[in-house]
Amino acid sequence: MARxxxxxxxxxxxxxxxxxxxxxxxxxxxxxxxxxxKFEENRHVDSESDIQRLLGDAREASQFISTMIVQARLNDRxxxxxxxxxxxxxxxxxxxxxxMLKKSG
Numbered sequence: 001m002a003r004x005x006x007x008x009x010x011x012x013x014x015x016x017x018x019x020x021x022x023x024x025x026x027x028x029x030x031x032x033x034x035x036x037x038k039f040e041e042n043r044h045v046d047s048e049s050d051i052q053r054l055l056g057d058a059r060e061a062s063q064f065i066s067t068m069i070v071q072a073r074l075n076d077r078x079x080x081x082x083x084x085x086x087x088x089x090x091x092x093x094x095x096x097x098x099x100m101l102k103k104s105g
Contacts, residue, residue, distance in 0.1 A: 002048070005055055006039070006051070006055065009058035009059060009062070010035065010039050010058070012058070012059065012062040013035045013058055013061055013062045013065070014032065014035060015062075016061075016062045016063075016065040016066045017031040017032060017035065019066065020065050020066065020069045020070075021069075021071065022071075023071070023073075024071055027071075031065075038058075039058075042054050070082045070083075072101065080101060
């Protein structure tokens with residue numbers, strides 16, 4: 001039972017990253033590596049309470065990725081634009097500065 005739940009949570013995280021980072025190969029690869037690393041790091045946890053806590057963390061991460069991350073895209077005018085989806089409704093949007101974007105690129 002726990003194995004199936006863990007695999008489901010892992011798939012949910014990957015699904016959230018694929019959607020949030022669609023078109024951004026670098027971020028998609030990095031997020032997949034990070035997710036895999038976190039799950040591998042906890043592979044040998046056998047306490048039911050710890051497993052449930054980690055599953056909750058994974059669900060929370062998946063929810064956060066899905067609702068709080070919006071990719072900015074460079075437009076043909078040299079600026080960045082975002083298109084939040086319905087899943088972002090009610091979220092507070094923090095616009096990155098040009099300096100932040102240059103550092104991340």
